[in-house]
Amino acid sequence: MSSIPSLLRDRIAATPDAEAYRTPSADGWTSLSWREVGERVRALALGLAGLGAGSGTRVSILSSTRLEWILADLAVLSTGAATTTIYPSNTADESAFVITDSGSTIVIAEDDDQVAKLRSVQKELPGVTHVLVIDGTPSDDGWVLRFDSVSGEGDYDAMVDAIAQDDLATLIYTSGTTGRPKGVELTHDNWLYAGGAVRELGLLSGDDLHFLWLPLSHSFGKLLEVVMIDSGVPTAIDGRLDKIAENMGVLRPTFMAAAPRIFEKIHNTVAATQQREGGAKLKIFTWARATGIRVVRARQHGKAIPLTTRLEYALADRLVFSKLRARFGGRIRFFISGAAPLSQDIAEFFDAAGLTILEGYGLTESSAGSFLNRPDSVKFGTVGPPLPGTTVRIAEDGEVLIGGRGVMRGYHGLPEETAEALEDGWLRTGDIGELDAEGRLTITDRKKELIKTSGGKYVAPSYLEGRIKAACPFLSHVFVHGDRRNYCTALVTLDMEVVRPWAEAEGLPADAEALREHPRMLAEVEKAVAQVNDGEASYSTIKKFAILTDDFTVESGELTPSLKIKRKAVESRYGGTLDSFYDTSA
The missing domain is CATH 3.40.50.12780 (ANL, N-terminal domain)
Known part of the structure; x- marks a missing residue:
């Protein structure tokens, strides 16, 4: 062949x-x-x-x-x-x-x-x-x-x-x-x-x-x-x-493969629906989610699950999780996530629901697939071990290098860029990562996208962005900023398909322009940011944020077609807002 x-x-x-x-x-x-x-x-x-x-x-x-x-x-x-x-x-x-x-x-x-x-x-x-x-x-x-x-x-x-x-x-x-x-x-x-x-x-x-x-x-x-x-x-x-x-x-x-944005959307729609309905349904959902994640984390750490917890989880599954599986046809064995980092919070929620997401990793330059979690040994927060035949090493500066038959021939008509990307047969990914004892790779962040604060501390923006989105079901995108600044800030956009039904039920404005400055909406985002900040080192906490009127889209230029944020485009368009976070003239 x-x-x-x-x-x-x-x-x-x-x-x-x-x-x-x-x-x-x-x-x-x-x-x-x-x-x-x-x-x-x-x-x-x-x-x-x-x-x-x-x-x-x-x-x-x-x-x-x-x-x-x-x-x-x-x-x-x-x-x-x-x-x-x-x-x-x-x-x-x-x-x-x-x-x-x-x-x-x-x-x-x-x-x-x-x-x-x-x-x-x-x-x-x-x-x-x-x-x-x-x-x-x-x-x-x-x-x-x-x-x-x-x-x-x-x-x-x-x-x-x-x-x-x-x-x-x-x-x-x-x-x-x-x-x-x-x-x-x-x-x-x-x-x-x-x-x-x-x-x-x-x-x-x-x-x-x-x-x-x-x-x-x-x-x-x-x-x-x-x-x-x-x-x-x-x-x-x-x-x-x-x-x-x-x-x-x-x-x-x-099975189905998707970018993390799809799983975030599903999670946020479910969570927002329960929050809107409130009452007993919200209490049951909140309890079921907490019970499921407790079981998932015990499994991840190889701990025994007590009989009482197993009985609670069985009830949570019957009342909540089985209904979620049914929405997807009831036959899903696993999802596959790639193209961008998947929030561990989202991964744990889906696993609790019996809808395990296998996160993988690869670049266009490595034929898309280089690493993948296996169904019997999923480790959330990692992209799994290499595919058979793919080799990996971590450079001195933490950059992930990939070798094997999947690595590209080069960049079309660009010999200098090809030589820079392919060093001694290894593909320089531009991503920072580390390998655990089982050979599973964890991607920390894009090498060129790591934030270095004015205090010299490094912050991984995509990690914080994913956690904030998981903590607030009403958010579509989060952009963390702070390179060469003395603290980190964030721009957030609303997912109006999710937030509008909640806003209408709560008697709040149902358009983004009015909703972005409403105290209730600001409080929801503030709560999510505070939840993520809790436990983070001071230099990587979000000190200020703003809710934008417009979402990031491919058409407006803030997203790539694979739904990754174009960081320079966002910084250019919203530079005034970002600068205002650090204005000390007042």
């Missing part, structure tokens, strides 16, 4: 009639077998080859997560070309940069809106010969073709056989919390390693159903695509974020 298309071909041969993908339809959900997937990929690949796709060329995909994204990706790879991924939220100029920097000659676009985006910068795309639109109309000038109309003749198997392990498979542009995005070059062998390493863990079985909503433009989503082909596990695909909860109840999947 030398490539992802050959992996697909092996999967089709092994289980041709087994379910491969499930996708939304007018009547509910429609399934495709591996054989049917192979037929569609073959036809599209020959059509793309006829349009010029082949070894040494690139094809960009500009679409949200859907079945056609995966079919397009597999077809592109089958021609010997490489896929370049573009987030559908990217602007026209951002899309043009990725397309031109990668040298893409064909773009596969989701709909007419995405085509219009490309049309607005068409003069900057002289190398693009065709745009294939999935849900849209072809153009009279022949530049835009229908995705499902592309077909061709040729020897598909010969194309696949010609692909080498070290050939470029994917160009993924880092979402760039700082600076210009860089194109990460990942080979077929990078992905084959990652998929095989996950299989070696024995996490998945033929009875599993994977629910995929993550952006396939992100390396985490791409990894899951390869893992499911390798393992043969069926995947239900729907990239609509507002449908996640509903889809899980209908599909009853056995």
